[in-house]
Amino acid sequence: MLTGKKIAVIGLGTMGHAVVSGLLRSQRVNPDQISATVRTKPRAEKVSKELGIKCLTDNVDAVNDADIVLLCVKPKDIEKVSENLTKKGALKHNPLVVSIAAGTSTGFIEGIIGQECPVLRAMPNTPCFIGKGMTVVSKGSQAKDEHVALAKEIFSTMGRFTELEEKHMDTVTGLSASGPAFIYLIIEALVDGGVMRGLPRQIATELVAQMTLGAAEMVLTTGKHPASLKDEVTTPAGCTIAGILVLEDGRIRSVLARGVETAAKVAGELGR
Ligand SMILES: NC(=O)c1ccc[n+]([C@@H]2O[C@H](COP(=O)([O-])OP(=O)(O)OC[C@H]3O[C@@H](n4cnc5c(N)ncnc54)[C@H](OP(=O)(O)O)[C@@H]3O)[C@@H](O)[C@H]2O)c1
Incomplete structure (x- = not known):
């Protein structure tokens, strides 16, 4: 479905970069199907060279012939960017607009660009960079299943994908988009535990990262409840239950939740 489709990525920062890298890596789109934008010319030139795509500083130029417009700017910039595109008539051909901005509703964007354009709200995360991301999408008032299918094609190139009602999107943001930072903090803390016991930091980091990967895969592939998987590790009177009780004393569950x-x-x- 993405064959021949033109994709404009407005705001090629951290997440825009992840999206474009995923698309190119998947080879489902050619570099000439993508045009992106940033604020400054030097950065546009640098990114253009790095990714082999057209990168501009004029959003209108990038969007004019696009079938899909990905809004990847910060939430505070969404209003200004959408207003500018609308005023200049860049959206009058009604492309699919997909916003990845946190806390920004489809209704807010529809209110600026008009009711004709189908709008989707998507929430990816930084592991999209390595094809291990999680993206959740919700429909705006004019978006149909065919639009979600297009978004699925795009975001599946960088990991898992699911659709949810928009009322859940802030929670998704706090969970799977902020989540990598929570897990890095936990990884760092566990590594410190290993270092305290005399392991070289590099070894401890490899141990913890691979263990985290394995534990996450166990949850996804076995379908077992995490509590059941935890019980499989906790031998009566053993070391794991001893460690767990210390974590529980520190209220780890409620702190994380x-x-x-x-x-x-x-x-x-x-x-908004
Ligand atoms: N970071 C995450 O983990 C994450 C996860 C999920 C969703 N998000 C959402 O993704 C969006 C982008 O976040 P980010 O972390 O990727 O931010 P970022 O790295 O700051 O990227 C924003 C990009 O927008 C560009 N930009 C700003 N104003 C522009 C304009 N008027 N026209 C064209 N480009 C413009 C910037 O250009 P310059 O490079 O020239 O400054 C920059 O490349 C946010 O809305 C955020 O809520 C982020």
Whole structure:
């Protein structure tokens, strides 16, 4: 379905880069199907060379003949960017608009660009960079299943994909988009534990990272409840249950759950 489709990526920063890299790596699109934008000419030239795609500083030029417009700017810039595209008539051919901005509703974007364009809200995460991302998409008022199918083609090139109702998107942001940072913090802390016991930091980091990868794969591939997988590791009177009790004393479950709750609340305040 992406064959021959023109894709404009507005805002080729961290996430825009991840999306374009994923698309190119998958070979489902050719570099000449993608045009991207950034703010400054030197960065446009640098990115253009790096990725082999057209990178401009004029959003209107990038969007004019696009079938799909990916808005990858910060939430605070969504209003200005959308207004500018609308005023200059760059969206009058009604392309599919996909915004990845945190806390920014499809209704807000529809209110600026008009009711004709189908709008999707997507929430990817940084592991998209290495094809291990998680992206959730929700439909705006004019978006249909065929539009979600297009988004699935795009974001599946960089990991897993699912669709949810828009009411869940701030929670998704606080969970799977902020989540990598929470896990890095946990990884760092576990590594410190190994270092405290005398392991070289590099070895401890490899041990923890591979263990985290394996544990996550166990959850995804066995379909077992995490509690059941945990029980399989905890021998009665053994070392694992001893460690778990210390973590429970530190209220690790509620601390992590409240972290997600707070991140989700703040996500909802970032845009509109
Ligand atoms: N980072 C994450 O983990 C993550 C995860 C999921 C979703 N998101 C969402 O993804 C979006 C982008 O986040 P990010 O972390 O990728 O931010 P970022 O690295 O700061 O990238 C933003 C990009 O937008 C460009 N830009 C700013 N104003 C522009 C304009 N008027 N026209 C064209 N380009 C413009 C910037 O250009 P310059 O490079 O020239 O400054 C920059 O390349 C945000 O809305 C965020 O909520 C982020």
